[in-house]
Amino acid sequence: GINHFKQTRELSQYAAAKKVPQPDLAVQLTGATLIAGGTSILLGIKPKLGAAAIIGFLAGVSPIMHDFWKQEEPQQRMNDMINFTKNLALAGAATALMGVEEPWPASVTAA
Numbered sequence: 001g002i003n004h005f006k007q008t009r010e011l012s013q014y015a016a017a018k019k020v021p022q023p024d025l026a027v028q029l030t031g032a033t034l035i036a037g038g039t040s041i042l043l044g045i046k047p048k049l050g051a052a053a054i055i056g057f058l059a060g061v062s063p064i065m066h067d068f069w070k071q072e073e074p075q076q077r078m079n080d081m082i083n084f085t086k087n088l089a090l091a092g093a094a095t096a097l098m099g100v101e102e103p104w105p106a107s108v109t110a111a
Contacts, residue, residue, distance in 0.1 A: 001038060004031025018065055033057050041097060044107020051094040058094070062087040 004011055004027050015023035033053050040050025066087065068080035 001031045001034030004028065004034065015065070018067075020064065030057055030061060044102075044104040047100070047102065047104060047107070048098050051097045054094045055091050058087045058091040062091075 008024065008027055008031075011027045012023040015026055020026050034057060037050040037053035037057070039045075040053070041047045062084050066080040066084035068077050068084055071077035071080055
């Protein structure tokens with residue numbers, strides 16, 4: 001998420017190349033979503049909502065930004081497949097977090 005703000009120009013150019021509408025805004029909104037979701041999980045404040053935000057981000061962005069099935073160049077196809085499957089694994093981990101009982105033992109709200 002932080003890189004979405006540190007590298008907004010580069011990520012916006014990449015998003016524009018993938019035909020994302022309003023790429024600057026999309027990069028900033030998705031960055032904020034990742035930061036909010038990650039912070040929520042880290043602190044244990046509404047972690048299921050944070051996990052849902054991350055799942056939503058990954059579900060929306062993965063087929064658009066890492067569309068390996070459309071790539072003809074082998075190196076690009078492989079890079080996109082790696083990132084797509086990585087995002088799928090992260091979505092699975094976030095889904096597993098949604099099954100943890102609240103409040104979390106180490107959460108800010110449990111203190």
